Amino acid sequence: MKAVMIVNPSAGKEKAVSYKEHLERELSKKYDEVEVLETRQEGDATKFAIDCAATTDLVVAMGGDGTLSEVIMGIAPLEKRPTLAFIPLGTVNEFARALDMPLVPEEVIDEILTYKPRNIDLGYIEDQYFTNSVTIGTIPRAMHEVPSEAKTMFGPFAFVMKGVQTLAENENYHFDITYDGKHWKGEAAIVMIGLTSYIAGLEHFFPNATPDDGLIHVMIIPELGFSELVKLAPDLWKGKIMESEHVQMLTCKTLTVSAKEPLVTNVNGDEGPKLPVEITVKPQFLTVLAPH
Numbered sequence: 001m002k003a004v005m006i007v008n009p010s011a012g013k014e015k016a017v018s019y020k021e022h023l024e025r026e027l028s029k030k031y032d033e034v035e036v037l038e039t040r041q042e043g044d045a046t047k048f049a050i051d052c053a054a055t056t057d058l059v060v061a062m063g064g065d066g067t068l069s070e071v072i073m074g075i076a077p078l079e080k081r082p083t084l085a086f087i088p089l090g091t092v093n094e095f096a097r098a099l100d101m102p103l104v105p106e107e108v109i110d111e112i113l114t115y116k117p118r119n120i121d122l123g124y125i126e127d128q129y130f131t132n133s134v135t136i137g138t139i140p141r142a143m144h145e146v147p148s149e150a151k152t153m154f155g156p157f158a159f160v161m162k163g164v165q166t167l168a169e170n171e172n173y174h175f176d177i178t179y180d181g182k183h184w185k186g187e188a189a190i191v192m193i194g195l196t197s198y199i200a201g202l203e204h205f206f207p208n209a210t211p212d213d214g215l216i217h218v219m220i221i222p223e224l225g226f227s228e229l230v231k232l233a234p235d236l237w238k239g240k241i242m243e244s245e246h247v248q249m250l251t252c253k254t255l256t257v258s259a260k261e262p263l264v265t266n267v268n269g270d271e272g273p274k275l276p277v278e279i280t281v282k283p284q285f286l287t288v289l290a291p292h
Protein backbone atom coordinates (compact mmCIF):
# COMPACT_ATOMS: atom_id res chain seq x y z
CA MET A 1 0.00 0.00 0.00
CA LYS A 2 1.17 3.51 -0.77
CA ALA A 3 0.65 6.89 0.93
CA VAL A 4 1.59 10.29 -0.48
CA MET A 5 2.11 13.33 1.77
CA ILE A 6 1.53 16.72 0.13
CA VAL A 7 3.21 19.27 2.40
CA ASN A 8 2.90 23.06 2.18
CA PRO A 9 6.10 24.25 3.95
CA SER A 10 4.75 27.83 4.22
CA ALA A 11 1.54 26.91 6.07
CA GLY A 12 0.78 27.55 9.72
CA LYS A 13 3.68 29.71 10.82
CA GLU A 14 5.98 27.50 8.73
CA LYS A 15 5.90 24.52 11.08
CA ALA A 16 4.97 22.02 8.36
CA VAL A 17 8.51 20.84 7.76
CA SER A 18 9.08 19.89 11.41
CA TYR A 19 5.95 17.67 11.37
CA LYS A 20 6.91 16.06 8.08
CA GLU A 21 9.33 13.45 9.45
CA HIS A 22 7.02 12.60 12.35
CA LEU A 23 4.15 11.83 9.94
CA GLU A 24 6.39 9.92 7.55
CA ARG A 25 7.53 7.68 10.42
CA GLU A 26 3.96 7.07 11.56
CA LEU A 27 2.62 6.26 8.07
CA SER A 28 5.56 3.88 7.42
CA LYS A 29 4.18 1.62 10.16
CA LYS A 30 1.22 0.77 7.90
CA TYR A 31 2.13 1.75 4.34
CA ASP A 32 4.88 -0.06 2.34
CA GLU A 33 5.76 3.14 0.51
CA VAL A 34 5.45 6.74 1.72
CA GLU A 35 6.25 9.53 -0.72
CA VAL A 36 6.73 13.14 0.44
CA LEU A 37 6.02 16.01 -1.96
CA GLU A 38 6.60 19.66 -0.97
CA THR A 39 4.62 22.42 -2.65
CA ARG A 40 6.42 25.56 -3.83
CA GLN A 41 3.56 27.66 -5.11
CA GLU A 42 -0.16 27.86 -5.67
CA GLY A 43 -1.42 24.99 -7.85
CA ASP A 44 1.31 22.50 -6.88
CA ALA A 45 -0.89 20.59 -4.41
CA THR A 46 -3.59 20.10 -7.09
CA LYS A 47 -1.04 18.94 -9.63
CA PHE A 48 0.64 16.51 -7.19
CA ALA A 49 -2.74 15.07 -6.16
CA ILE A 50 -3.78 14.45 -9.78
CA ASP A 51 -0.41 12.88 -10.66
CA CYS A 52 -0.38 10.41 -7.76
CA ALA A 53 -4.10 9.53 -7.52
CA ALA A 54 -4.05 6.44 -9.75
CA THR A 55 -1.19 4.76 -7.90
CA THR A 56 -1.80 5.69 -4.26
CA ASP A 57 -4.22 4.50 -1.55
CA LEU A 58 -3.95 7.54 0.74
CA VAL A 59 -3.20 11.23 0.11
CA VAL A 60 -2.37 13.30 3.19
CA ALA A 61 -2.68 17.08 2.86
CA MET A 62 -0.44 18.86 5.34
CA GLY A 63 -1.16 22.59 5.56
CA GLY A 64 -4.05 25.00 6.00
CA ASP A 65 -7.51 24.91 4.44
CA GLY A 66 -5.98 26.36 1.25
CA THR A 67 -3.70 23.36 0.76
CA LEU A 68 -6.57 21.00 1.56
CA SER A 69 -8.82 22.71 -1.02
CA GLU A 70 -6.12 22.39 -3.65
CA VAL A 71 -5.73 18.65 -2.98
CA ILE A 72 -9.51 18.16 -3.11
CA MET A 73 -9.65 20.12 -6.36
CA GLY A 74 -7.17 17.56 -7.75
CA ILE A 75 -8.82 14.32 -6.61
CA ALA A 76 -12.56 15.18 -6.57
CA PRO A 77 -13.08 15.15 -10.37
CA LEU A 78 -11.27 11.80 -10.80
CA GLU A 79 -13.04 8.46 -11.23
CA LYS A 80 -10.66 6.65 -8.87
CA ARG A 81 -10.28 8.84 -5.79
CA PRO A 82 -7.75 7.87 -3.12
CA THR A 83 -8.70 8.23 0.55
CA LEU A 84 -7.84 11.67 1.94
CA ALA A 85 -6.32 12.61 5.30
CA PHE A 86 -5.48 16.06 6.63
CA ILE A 87 -2.95 17.43 9.13
CA PRO A 88 -4.31 20.86 10.15
CA LEU A 89 -1.63 23.57 10.19
CA GLY A 90 -3.74 26.58 9.15
CA THR A 91 -5.34 29.46 11.04
CA VAL A 92 -8.97 28.37 10.98
CA ASN A 93 -8.94 24.69 9.96
CA GLU A 94 -12.71 24.54 9.36
CA PHE A 95 -12.50 21.08 7.87
CA ALA A 96 -10.63 19.57 10.84
CA ARG A 97 -13.10 21.17 13.27
CA ALA A 98 -16.08 19.84 11.31
CA LEU A 99 -14.64 16.31 11.51
CA ASP A 100 -13.92 16.61 15.27
CA MET A 101 -10.20 16.27 14.73
CA PRO A 102 -7.81 17.65 17.36
CA LEU A 103 -6.32 20.96 16.22
CA VAL A 104 -2.88 20.04 17.56
CA PRO A 105 -0.94 18.58 14.61
CA GLU A 106 1.17 16.22 16.80
CA GLU A 107 -2.01 14.65 18.18
CA VAL A 108 -3.46 14.08 14.71
CA ILE A 109 -0.20 12.54 13.54
CA ASP A 110 -0.01 10.24 16.58
CA GLU A 111 -3.62 9.10 16.08
CA ILE A 112 -3.84 9.02 12.29
CA LEU A 113 -3.51 5.25 11.95
CA THR A 114 -6.49 4.77 14.28
CA TYR A 115 -8.74 7.05 12.19
CA LYS A 116 -11.60 5.43 10.21
CA PRO A 117 -12.66 6.11 6.62
CA ARG A 118 -15.75 8.33 6.49
CA ASN A 119 -17.66 9.35 3.34
CA ILE A 120 -18.34 13.07 3.42
CA ASP A 121 -20.33 15.47 1.24
CA LEU A 122 -18.63 17.92 -1.09
CA GLY A 123 -20.16 21.13 -2.33
CA TYR A 124 -19.78 22.24 -5.94
CA ILE A 125 -19.90 25.91 -6.94
CA GLU A 126 -19.48 26.68 -10.63
CA ASP A 127 -16.35 24.60 -11.44
CA GLN A 128 -14.99 24.40 -7.89
CA TYR A 129 -15.44 21.84 -5.08
CA PHE A 130 -15.67 22.93 -1.44
CA THR A 131 -15.80 21.19 1.95
CA ASN A 132 -17.33 23.75 4.29
CA SER A 133 -18.74 27.10 3.35
CA VAL A 134 -19.71 29.74 0.85
CA THR A 135 -20.48 33.19 2.22
CA ILE A 136 -21.86 36.16 0.31
CA GLY A 137 -22.38 39.78 1.37
CA THR A 138 -20.81 42.14 3.87
CA ILE A 139 -18.80 39.72 6.03
CA PRO A 140 -17.21 37.78 3.18
CA ARG A 141 -16.25 41.04 1.50
CA ALA A 142 -14.57 42.07 4.74
CA MET A 143 -12.79 38.68 5.06
CA HIS A 144 -10.83 39.41 1.93
CA GLU A 145 -9.60 42.58 3.66
CA VAL A 146 -8.23 40.87 6.84
CA PRO A 147 -4.44 41.30 6.69
CA SER A 148 -2.42 38.09 7.02
CA GLU A 149 -0.53 39.51 10.07
CA ALA A 150 -3.89 39.83 11.88
CA LYS A 151 -4.75 36.22 10.97
CA THR A 152 -1.42 35.04 12.37
CA MET A 153 -1.83 37.06 15.60
CA PHE A 154 -5.51 36.52 16.33
CA GLY A 155 -6.46 33.40 14.34
CA PRO A 156 -10.20 32.96 13.68
CA PHE A 157 -10.95 35.84 16.03
CA ALA A 158 -9.53 38.25 13.43
CA PHE A 159 -12.35 37.22 11.07
CA VAL A 160 -15.00 37.56 13.77
CA MET A 161 -13.80 41.03 14.82
CA LYS A 162 -13.77 42.20 11.23
CA GLY A 163 -17.15 40.59 10.61
CA VAL A 164 -18.90 42.24 13.55
CA GLN A 165 -17.38 45.59 12.63
CA THR A 166 -18.65 45.19 9.07
CA LEU A 167 -22.15 44.07 10.06
CA ALA A 168 -22.56 47.30 11.97
CA GLU A 169 -21.88 49.24 8.75
CA ASN A 170 -25.48 48.57 7.66
CA GLU A 171 -25.09 47.45 4.10
CA ASN A 172 -27.83 45.52 2.37
CA TYR A 173 -28.08 43.67 -0.95
CA HIS A 174 -31.01 42.55 -3.10
CA PHE A 175 -30.82 38.77 -3.34
CA ASP A 176 -32.72 36.36 -5.54
CA ILE A 177 -32.37 32.75 -4.35
CA THR A 178 -33.81 29.56 -5.85
CA TYR A 179 -33.55 26.40 -3.73
CA ASP A 180 -34.86 22.99 -4.85
CA GLY A 181 -37.39 24.71 -7.11
CA LYS A 182 -38.56 27.18 -4.44
CA HIS A 183 -37.84 30.89 -4.45
CA TRP A 184 -36.70 33.56 -1.96
CA LYS A 185 -36.31 37.19 -2.92
CA GLY A 186 -35.42 39.99 -0.56
CA GLU A 187 -32.86 42.25 1.05
CA ALA A 188 -30.13 40.80 3.24
CA ALA A 189 -26.69 41.70 4.51
CA ILE A 190 -25.24 38.18 4.37
CA VAL A 191 -26.05 34.76 2.95
CA MET A 192 -24.15 31.95 4.70
CA ILE A 193 -24.08 28.55 3.03
CA GLY A 194 -22.56 25.57 4.83
CA LEU A 195 -22.18 21.82 4.55
CA THR A 196 -21.06 21.37 8.18
CA SER A 197 -21.77 23.08 11.48
CA TYR A 198 -18.69 25.35 11.26
CA ILE A 199 -18.24 28.64 9.47
CA ALA A 200 -15.16 30.86 9.93
CA GLY A 201 -14.16 28.79 12.97
CA LEU A 202 -17.50 29.39 14.72
CA GLU A 203 -18.97 26.20 16.09
CA HIS A 204 -22.75 25.59 15.96
CA PHE A 205 -23.36 27.90 13.04
CA PHE A 206 -25.55 25.19 11.54
CA PRO A 207 -26.02 23.03 14.65
CA ASN A 208 -28.02 20.38 12.78
CA ALA A 209 -25.57 19.99 9.92
CA THR A 210 -23.29 16.95 9.70
CA PRO A 211 -20.54 16.47 7.10
CA ASP A 212 -22.46 13.57 5.51
CA ASP A 213 -26.16 14.60 5.64
CA GLY A 214 -26.33 15.30 1.88
CA LEU A 215 -27.74 18.79 2.47
CA ILE A 216 -26.80 22.41 1.85
CA HIS A 217 -27.65 24.59 4.88
CA VAL A 218 -28.43 28.26 4.24
CA MET A 219 -28.78 31.17 6.66
CA ILE A 220 -30.00 34.55 5.43
CA ILE A 221 -29.11 37.43 7.76
CA PRO A 222 -30.82 40.79 7.22
CA GLU A 223 -29.32 44.22 7.66
CA LEU A 224 -28.91 44.82 11.39
CA GLY A 225 -28.76 48.04 13.34
CA PHE A 226 -26.09 48.28 16.02
CA SER A 227 -28.48 47.51 18.90
CA GLU A 228 -29.91 44.44 17.12
CA LEU A 229 -26.39 43.30 16.38
CA VAL A 230 -25.39 43.56 20.03
CA LYS A 231 -28.48 41.48 20.94
CA LEU A 232 -27.67 38.85 18.30
CA ALA A 233 -23.94 38.43 19.03
CA PRO A 234 -24.32 36.15 22.12
CA ASP A 235 -26.70 33.88 20.16
CA LEU A 236 -24.08 33.58 17.47
CA TRP A 237 -21.51 32.44 20.03
CA LYS A 238 -23.91 30.00 21.70
CA GLY A 239 -25.10 28.47 18.45
CA LYS A 240 -28.63 29.79 18.87
CA ILE A 241 -28.61 32.26 16.01
CA MET A 242 -31.05 30.17 14.00
CA GLU A 243 -33.66 30.68 16.74
CA SER A 244 -33.47 34.44 16.21
CA GLU A 245 -36.47 36.09 14.58
CA HIS A 246 -34.02 38.04 12.41
CA VAL A 247 -32.56 35.16 10.44
CA GLN A 248 -34.08 32.79 7.91
CA MET A 249 -32.88 29.18 7.63
CA LEU A 250 -33.21 26.91 4.56
CA THR A 251 -31.93 23.45 3.62
CA CYS A 252 -31.71 22.14 0.08
CA LYS A 253 -29.71 20.12 -2.44
CA THR A 254 -29.43 22.73 -5.19
CA LEU A 255 -29.22 26.48 -4.84
CA THR A 256 -28.80 29.42 -7.17
CA VAL A 257 -27.93 32.85 -5.81
CA SER A 258 -27.97 36.13 -7.70
CA ALA A 259 -28.08 39.75 -6.55
CA LYS A 260 -28.67 43.16 -8.08
CA GLU A 261 -25.26 44.23 -6.79
CA PRO A 262 -21.96 42.87 -8.20
CA LEU A 263 -20.99 40.54 -5.32
CA VAL A 264 -18.11 38.09 -5.06
CA THR A 265 -18.44 34.86 -3.02
CA ASN A 266 -16.03 33.62 -0.37
CA VAL A 267 -15.45 29.88 -0.66
CA ASN A 268 -13.92 28.18 2.40
CA GLY A 269 -12.29 31.47 3.42
CA ASP A 270 -10.85 32.39 0.03
CA GLU A 271 -12.23 34.57 -2.72
CA GLY A 272 -14.56 32.54 -4.98
CA PRO A 273 -16.62 33.16 -8.16
CA LYS A 274 -18.80 36.23 -8.74
CA LEU A 275 -22.61 36.06 -8.58
CA PRO A 276 -24.73 34.59 -10.05
CA VAL A 277 -23.69 31.13 -8.83
CA GLU A 278 -25.18 27.65 -8.79
CA ILE A 279 -24.33 25.45 -5.81
CA THR A 280 -25.00 21.72 -5.54
CA VAL A 281 -24.08 19.03 -3.02
CA LYS A 282 -22.40 15.75 -3.95
CA PRO A 283 -23.52 13.45 -1.14
CA GLN A 284 -20.90 11.27 0.62
CA PHE A 285 -18.58 11.82 -2.29
CA LEU A 286 -15.12 11.76 -0.72
CA THR A 287 -13.59 9.24 1.69
CA VAL A 288 -11.58 10.90 4.47
CA LEU A 289 -9.83 9.53 7.55
CA ALA A 290 -11.54 10.92 10.66
CA PRO A 291 -11.58 10.12 14.40
CA HIS A 292 -15.14 8.71 14.17
Ligand SMILES: Nc1ncnc2c1ncn2[C@@H]1O[C@H](COP(=O)(O)OP(=O)(O)OP(=O)(O)O)[C@@H](O)[C@H]1O
Binds near residue numbers: 042063064
Ligand atom coordinates in the same frame (compact mmCIF):
# COMPACT_ATOMS: atom_id res chain seq x y z
N1 LIG B 1 6.22 26.74 -0.75
C1 LIG B 1 5.24 27.67 -0.72
N2 LIG B 1 5.51 28.95 -0.38
C2 LIG B 1 4.53 29.89 -0.30
N3 LIG B 1 3.22 29.63 -0.56
C3 LIG B 1 2.89 28.37 -0.90
C4 LIG B 1 3.87 27.33 -0.98
N4 LIG B 1 3.24 26.18 -1.32
C5 LIG B 1 1.91 26.49 -1.45
N5 LIG B 1 1.69 27.80 -1.20
C6 LIG B 1 0.40 28.52 -1.17
O1 LIG B 1 0.09 28.88 0.18
C7 LIG B 1 -1.31 29.16 0.24
C8 LIG B 1 -1.83 29.12 1.68
O2 LIG B 1 -1.80 27.83 2.17
P1 LIG B 1 -2.73 27.30 3.34
O3 LIG B 1 -4.09 27.89 3.29
O4 LIG B 1 -2.64 25.83 3.30
O5 LIG B 1 -1.96 27.78 4.64
P2 LIG B 1 -2.23 29.00 5.62
O6 LIG B 1 -2.39 30.24 4.83
O7 LIG B 1 -1.21 28.96 6.70
O8 LIG B 1 -3.61 28.54 6.26
P3 LIG B 1 -4.89 29.42 6.50
O9 LIG B 1 -5.44 29.75 5.15
O10 LIG B 1 -5.81 28.53 7.29
O11 LIG B 1 -4.42 30.60 7.26
C9 LIG B 1 -1.94 28.14 -0.69
O12 LIG B 1 -2.95 28.76 -1.45
C10 LIG B 1 -0.78 27.66 -1.57
O13 LIG B 1 -1.05 27.84 -2.93
